[in-house]
Amino acid sequence: MVMAEETPRPETQAASAQPSAAKPAPAAKPAAAAPKAGGHGAAKAAPLATLTPDMQQLQQHFGESVIAPAPYVGVLLQDKSRLPEVATYLRDELKYDSVTNLTAVDYIKDGYFEVVYHFQRSTGGEPLTLKVRVPRPQGNDLSEPVPSITPIYAGADFQEREVYDMYGIPFSGHPDLRRILLWEGFYGWPLRKDWHEAYYEGDTKPFDSRWPGGHHQLAEERVPWADNVNYPPGFDPLNFHADPDAGLYDSMAEGVPGLKVVTKNGYGETTTTVLGNGQALAEEEELRTDQIIVNMGPQHPSTHGVLRMVVKLDGETVTDLKLVLGYLHRNHEKIGERNTWLHNIPYTDRLDYIVGMANEWGYVLTVEKMMGIKPTERAEYLRVLMAELTRIQSHFWAIGFLLNDLGAFYTPALYFITERDLILDFFESVTGSRLMCNYFRFGGVSRDLTEAQLAQVKELAFERIPRKIDELEELLTDNEIVKARTIGVGYLPADRSINYSLTGPCLRAAGVPYDIRRVDPYGIYDRFDFEIPVLYGADVYDRYRIRVLEMRESLKIVQQCLQQMEQTKWGDIQAGKKAYNHRVPAGQAYARVETPKGELGFYLVSDGGQNPYRYHIRSSSFINLTSLKEMVVGHKVADAVVILGSLDIVLGEVDR
Amino acid sequence: MSLLGTGILKGLGVTLRHFINTYAEDLKYLINKSAAPQPRPLRRQSPKNKGLVTVEYPKERLPLPENFRYVPFLVLDTEKQEEKCTSCGICAKVCPPQCIWIVRTEDPVTKRPIPQPKEFYIDTTICMNCGYCAEFCPFDAIKMDHDYELSYYPEEQPHMRLVHDKAKLLKPDTYHASIHPLDWQRELADRAAEEAKKKAAAEAKAKAEAAKPAPSAQQPPASAA
Numbered sequence: 001m002v003m004a005e006e007t008p009r010p011e012t013q014a015a016s017a018q019p020s021a022a023k024p025a026p027a028a029k030p031a032a033a034a035p036k037a038g039g040h041g042a043a044k045a046a047p048l049a050t051l052t053p054d055m056q057q058l059q060q061h062f063g064e065s066v067i068a069p070a071p072y073v074g075v076l077l078q079d080k081s082r083l084p085e086v087a088t089y090l091r092d093e094l095k096y097d098s099v100t101n102l103t104a105v106d107y108i109k110d111g112y113f114e115v116v117y118h119f120q121r122s123t124g125g126e127p128l129t130l131k132v133r134v135p136r137p138q139g140n141d142l143s144e145p146v147p148s149i150t151p152i153y154a155g156a157d158f159q160e161r162e163v164y165d166m167y168g169i170p171f172s173g174h175p176d177l178r179r180i181l182l183w184e185g186f187y188g189w190p191l192r193k194d195w196h197e198a199y200y201e202g203d204t205k206p207f208d209s210r211w212p213g214g215h216h217q218l219a220e221e222r223v224p225w226a227d228n229v230n231y232p233p234g235f236d237p238l239n240f241h242a243d244p245d246a247g248l249y250d251s252m253a254e255g256v257p258g259l260k261v262v263t264k265n266g267y268g269e270t271t272t273t274v275l276g277n278g279q280a281l282a283e284e285e286e287l288r289t290d291q292i293i294v295n296m297g298p299q300h301p302s303t304h305g306v307l308r309m310v311v312k313l314d315g316e317t318v319t320d321l322k323l324v325l326g327y328l329h330r331n332h333e334k335i336g337e338r339n340t341w342l343h344n345i346p347y348t349d350r351l352d353y354i355v356g357m358a359n360e361w362g363y364v365l366t367v368e369k370m371m372g373i374k375p376t377e378r379a380e381y382l383r384v385l386m387a388e389l390t391r392i393q394s395h396f397w398a399i400g401f402l403l404n405d406l407g408a409f410y411t412p413a414l415y416f417i418t419e420r421d422l423i424l425d426f427f428e429s430v431t432g433s434r435l436m437c438n439y440f441r442f443g444g445v446s447r448d449l450t451e452a453q454l455a456q457v458k459e460l461a462f463e464r465i466p467r468k469i470d471e472l473e474e475l476l477t478d479n480e481i482v483k484a485r486t487i488g489v490g491y492l493p494a495d496r497s498i499n500y501s502l503t504g505p506c507l508r509a510a511g512v513p514y515d516i517r518r519v520d521p522y523g524i525y526d527r528f529d530f531e532i533p534v535l536y537g538a539d540v541y542d543r544y545r546i547r548v549l550e551m552r553e554s555l556k557i558v559q560q561c562l563q564q565m566e567q568t569k570w571g572d573i574q575a576g577k578k579a580y581n582h583r584v585p586a587g588q589a590y591a592r593v594e595t596p597k598g599e600l601g602f603y604l605v606s607d608g609g610q611n612p613y614r615y616h617i618r619s620s621s622f623i624n625l626t627s628l629k630e631m632v633v634g635h636k637v638a639d640a641v642v643i644l645g646s647l648d649i650v651l652g653e654v655d656r
Numbered sequence: 657m658s659l660l661g662t663g664i665l666k667g668l669g670v671t672l673r674h675f676i677n678t679y680a681e682d683l684k685y686l687i688n689k690s691a692a693p694q695p696r697p698l699r700r701q702s703p704k705n706k707g708l709v710t711v712e713y714p715k716e717r718l719p720l721p722e723n724f725r726y727v728p729f730l731v732l733d734t735e736k737q738e739e740k741c742t743s744c745g746i747c748a749k750v751c752p753p754q755c756i757w758i759v760r761t762e763d764p765v766t767k768r769p770i771p772q773p774k775e776f777y778i779d780t781t782i783c784m785n786c787g788y789c790a791e792f793c794p795f796d797a798i799k800m801d802h803d804y805e806l807s808y809y810p811e812e813q814p815h816m817r818l819v820h821d822k823a824k825l826l827k828p829d830t831y832h833a834s835i836h837p838l839d840w841q842r843e844l845a846d847r848a849a850e851e852a853k854k855k856a857a858a859e860a861k862a863k864a865e866a867a868k869p870a871p872s873a874q875q876p877p878a879s880a881a
Contacts, residue, residue, distance in 0.1 A: 207754055211745030212769075214759030216777035216819060343752035346786035411671060418709050425701065429721035432800065438786045446791065447723065450838070456703070464703045475670045478663030580750045580792050 046071035046586065054094055054128055061089060072588045074116075074129025080146055083132060084173075087149040090119050090128070097122050098501045099149065101590060101601055101618040102159035104167045108193040111136050113167055115146055116603065118590055118618075122498045122512055124519040127590060134169060140188055140232075141168070148174035155501025158325075158626050166191035166333075178247050181326040181655060185242030187232040190334055197331060198229045204611040205338055245324070252312045252320050255291045291319060294637070298327045302405050302641045305651030309628075309640065316636045321629045325622075328655040336615030341367055341582045344615065346438040351600075351617060352653035353435055355394045357386045357427075358595035359653075360440040365522055366591040366602040367442055370584050376575050378568035379444035380524045385457070385561045386427070386439060387523075387593075388554040392465060393420040394596035395547040396472075398648040402544060403476065405645035406485055412475060419468045426457050442582060443575035454562075461558045469551055477545065486540035490631040490643035493538060500627035503620050504598025506647060509546045510538035516594035527564065528557045540646040547648075550596075581610055590618075597621050597648055617656055621649035681707025722836050725787040725800035727780045730825040731832050739826055740797035742771035747789035747798050755782035756789060776822040780806065796843050801827075802835050 048069040051059065055075050059067040062082065070076035077086060090096040096119035104115045113134050118127040134143045148171035150156045160171045161180040168189035171177055178184060188195050199219045201207055209215075223229075297308035306327035312320035332351070336344050348363045349356035361383060368375070375383070397420055400413030424434035430453050431437040431446070439445055449457075476482055492502075494510040507514050515532045517525045533549035535542040586608040592601035598620025605614035624647050631647075632640045681699075685692040692699060697711040697718050711718055728747075731740050748756040759775040762768070790800045808816040817824065833840040 205752075205754055206749040210751075210754050210756055211743075211748035211758045212760055214757045214775055214777075216757040216779060218779075218819075339752060342750065342788070346752055346784055346788075415674070421701075421709070422703050428724060430723065432721075432723040432725040432787055433785065436785065438788075459703045471670055475667045479667050480660060480663045483663070578792070580746065580788070 049073050049075070049129075051075065052126070052128070054096075057094065058086070058089070061093075062086065070129070070131045073590075074131055076131045076133070080132045080134070083147045084149060084152060086130070087152045090130075091152055094128075095121055095123070096128055097495075097498050099153040099156050099159070100127055100501055100503075100592075100599065101603060101616075102156050102163065103603055103616040103618075104163045104169060104191075105605055105614045106136070106167065106191065106193045108136065113143055113169055115163060115169060117149075118601075118603075122514050124514075126520065129590070137168070143167070143169045145170040145172040147172055148177075150174050153501070154496075154499045155623055155626055158622060162622075165189075168192070176247075176251065179326075181329040183242070183244035183326070184246040185244060187235075188230055190331060196230065197334060199223050203338065204609075205340055205343060248310060248322060248324065249293060252293055252310070252322065255314075255319075256293055256312065257290055289314070296640070298324075302645070304401065304644065304649055305654070307644075307649070307651060307654070309644070311632075311637060311640060313637060316638075318632050318635055318637055318640055321632050321640070323625055323628065325625075326655055328651045330656065332656040333615050333617065337612055339612075340580075340610050341442070341584055341612065342580050344612070345440060346436065349436045349438060350652060351619070351656060352595060352597060352621065352650045354397055354650055355390045355595055355597070356433075356435050356437045357383075357431075357439055358390050358394075358593060359600060360437070361387055361523075362591065362593040362595070362600045362602050363604075364440045364442060365593060366589050366604050367582075367584060369589045369591050370587050370604065370606055371442065371582070372585075373443045373575055375444045376572050377524075378448070378565065378570070379573045379575070381561055381565040381568055382445050382449070382573065383440065384523055384525065384528070385558060385565070386437075386445075388557045388561070389423050389426070389457075389460075391554045391596045392551050392558075393423040395551045396420040398596070398645075399472065399476070399544060399547055402540075402642070402645040402648075403482075405641045406482065412472075415475070416468075416472065419465065422460055422464065426453065426460060429453050429456065441574060441578075444573045446573075448571050448573050457558075458562060461555065461562060465555055469548065469555070473548060477548070482544075483541060485639075486544065486642065486646075487537070489540045489635060489639050490543075490646055491537075491539050492627055492631045496630065497538070497627060500630070501623045502598075502627050504594075504596070504624065504648075505546045505550060506543055506624060506627075507598070508533065509535045509542040511536040516592055516599055520592065522591070522593060525557075528560045530554075530557050530560075540642055543646040543648075583608065583610055584612075592618065595620060597650065597653065598624055600653075617653075619653045619656060621647075621651075621653040622656075625649060625654060677706040678708045681705065720802050720835075722838055724802055725785055725790070726804045727783050727785065727801055727806070727820070728778060728789050728798050728825070729801045729827045729832075730776065730822065731797050731799055732826045732828045734828045734830060739773065739822075740795050740829075741773050741776065742795055742797070743769070743773035743776075744771070744794065746792050746794065750788045750792045751783075752786055752788065753782045753784050755779045755784075773822065776825060778820045778825060780818050780820060799832050799836060799839070 049072055051069055055067070055069075058075065062085075066077065066079050066082055067086075068076045068078055077083060087099075098120050099117055100120035101118035102115070104113050106113055113136060115132045115134070117130040117132070119130065120127045132146055134146060137143045146169055148156065148160055150160060150171070151173065157175070158180060160174055161177060163169055164171060164174075164177055165179040165181050166189060179186065182190070190197070199222075201209070201219075201222075207213075209217075291312050291314045293310060293312050295308060295310055297303040298306040300307075303309065308324040308327065310322045310324060311318050332347065335347065339347065344363060345360055348359040351359045396416040400416040403412040404410060427437055428434045430449060431439040439447070492500075492510065494507075494512050497507050497510045498512060502510075503514065511534060513532050513534045516522070518532055530553045533546055533553060535546050535549075584604075584606040586606055588603070588605045590601055590603045592599050594600075599618065600620050601618030603614070603616040603618065604612055607613045628644065628647060631643050635643065694702070695716075697716045699705060700707070700709050700711055701718060732738070733740050743758050743760040745758055745760075748754070748758050755778055757775070757777040757779075758773050760769040761772045761774040763770050785800075787800050789798050806818075810816070829840075
């Protein structure tokens with residue numbers, strides 16, 4: 001990999017507070033110079049993608065002036081105004097019935113944003129990549145609008161809002177275009193390449209201030225207040241007034257007479273806006289009814305994390321629901337661009353923090369796809385072992401907390417948490433940590449099992465867990481209260497679910513046999529004899545039952561894996577040399593795994609350097625939440641809690 | 657068509673079984689505590705356990721597995737009485753949240769770096785306990801500690817800090833061997849293999865030297881016949 005000339009990093013040098021570490025801006029380095037630690041690679045001409053038959057059909061239908069091959073992967077839509085037409089054609093003619101991933105990339109050197117769409121067939125196969133470009137605007141302006149495909153694919157709703165929030169690309173025709181992970185009034189578009197976070201230290205890690213610099217400084221001391229934080233022009237803290245809920249209640253105001261929204265700024269000055277249109281819902285002779293708006297969360301024991309649901313209630317019945325997300329937003333994707341490829345692995349553990357190793361596999365799979373390396377056989381078995389045990393422990397947790405939401409206060413939850421803890425003890429003895437496992441590496445895994453650990457997992461897989469799943473069913477499946485409260489609740493038919501890009505157990509409970517382990521196989525799952533359970537009720541009861549069935553299938557896989565693993569070579573867990581400064585060849589990849597929550601995908605763009613150029617997570621919990629409104633409206637407010645529990649979300653993955 | 661309520665009764669049977677087991681397990685060893693095969697925390701957290709699973713921390717503590725990782729510490733070679741760290745900086749580069757700061761020692765005369773750290777800081781408020789530093793250190797000089805009870809009252813323990821400097825980080829390799837026995841065995845085996853390799857190389861070199869004919873025998877015959 002020839003290292004072309006490295007562009008100097010003026011930001012790092014300007015931000016460096018230590019005069020001793022100041023370096024002169026390097027001139028064009030000769031090609032023979034040793035590659036600098038960290039940093040992005042140089043731009044090279046990208047090869048155009050080869051078109052698949054579906055893409056060729058698309059090109060034939062719309063013409064080569066509209067659809068052209070894009071760099072690396074997919075097709076480029078050269079006339080963005082035709083996007084709704086193209087999307088409709090993809091959905092109706094080519095049968096790509098869901099948009100599985102919608103994100104954007106900032107190509108600052110080339111002067112445009114590229115909005116990337118991945119369309120997926122529910123019957124299986126590779127996703128179809130479509131790209132749309134908009135010119136990069138000046139400063140913090142919004143870019144040109146891109147037509148929204150939300151009317152065609154309901155699952156694009158939250159994803160387009162996220163692209164708007166992070167890049168400032170508006171989507172014309174979107175039903176409710178507001179920021180989703182940040183609050184209204186936030187200044188700036190965080191994932192743009194020229195946006196610096198507070199306490200910004202450098203574009204890429206590792207930072208020279210650690211070695212050979214070496215003098216420890218707390219971040220707050222390195223960056224005195226008001227330095228290095230981006231304030232909007234003309235910002236006056238005394239008169240600053242932001243309404244984080246701007247636009248939230250507007251569409252819900254009908255039928256809620258006298259809905260007053262009172263906001264206070266930091267100096268106690270209040271503004272009162274009356275949104276309600278003064279019309280009562282029903283005026284009976286004696287009984288006049290109103291609807292009320294109730295905020296559930298973000299502090300609430302049953303929202304599975306810091307989720308805020310704004311529900312409009314007519315008595316006890318929910319008539320409208322809106323979600324306010326972002327209370328756990330940690331700017332993961334921007335941090336991912338600062339990290340090196342290896343650094344990102346422990347960060348992925350913290351996405352869906354219940355299932356650390358499932359997230360790691362998604363990321364490592366995508367990078368291995370780009371690097372073209374294959375893990376060793378024993379490592380593949382260990383990966384499957386860990387992933388399936390993770391699935392079992394995640395479903396124990398999910399079912400336990402679903403029962404909590406139903407009101408069975410903690411008895412089933414604690415029984416299942418006990419079982420889950422034994423699995424986590426195994427994870428701790430092998431990887432070093434119960435949840436933040438940091439186990440997968442590019443080309444393998446980090447550690448092999450010892451004899452004692454193998455005995456520990458065999459005891460769990462062959463003795464304890466089968467017994468305990470039986471006990472779980474004995475406790476819950478025929479319970480009349482569970483059945484009365486969950487059968488028929490939260491119904492969403494299969495075609496609507498697919499249109500909402502719903503994935504995971506909730507989709508399989510609606511009758512669609514969509515599981516990435518069969519749809520787009522990865523690892524060595526083809527060596528195991530297991531089924532993908534499917535149920536047809538599409539309600540909360542079937543989502544519970546399908547998780548139990550999945551636990552049994554995962555257990556089958558674990559048992560077969562332990563038996564087959566005896567044929568592999570002990571200690572052979574890493575393909576290639578152990579390295580920490582990987583360079584991934586320039587390119588793009590989208591790869592996904594089936595986590596216990598659904599399809600977790602990673603869209604990575606590399607420019608040949610040691611750090612990702614774009615690091616996007618296609619988060620199953622985030623996209624599954626798009627369907628929550630349609631599932632809940634019409635049910636009682638207590639059912640809203642249960643339906644949210646059946647979706648099984650984890651806020652780490654929702655907000656990232 | 658089963659009677660309404662049998663589902664609930666089945667569930668109540670499960671909870672009743674759990675309830676009885678919480679007492680039955682402990683009653684077994686109530687009188688004769690020393691007859692228990694393992695101390696109570698291990699019994700309660702074992703996969704064979706049927707009763708209570710509570711470990712009464714801090715009166716009882718679970719033993720930690722060898723691979724458990726919390727914050728790192730530096731290894732002091734007790735034989736040579738110096739730290740094994742050479743300030744190569746790999747741990748600082750490989751740390752994802754960048755919580756390691758290292759100052760290399762410089763030779764005062766030549767200004768070239770000496771393989772010893774002058775200062776070494778780990779900010780435990782930033783450390784994410786990933787274990788990369790220990791995994792990628794080429795000299796087995798930094799390892800993951802098992803001590804997780806790092807909180808303190810500043811008035812009562814004025815010497816404690818959340819940013820660990822070299823003095824706080826250095827711990828003897830006997831401590832490392834006690835908490836990581838398998839890793840220590842692996843390190844000793846690696847060292848022995850290194851020694852064996854060096855010895856073999858030295859012997860091979862000595863043999864090659866000996867095989868060469870002595871220079872005096874090569875002298876041309878003296879001119880004086």
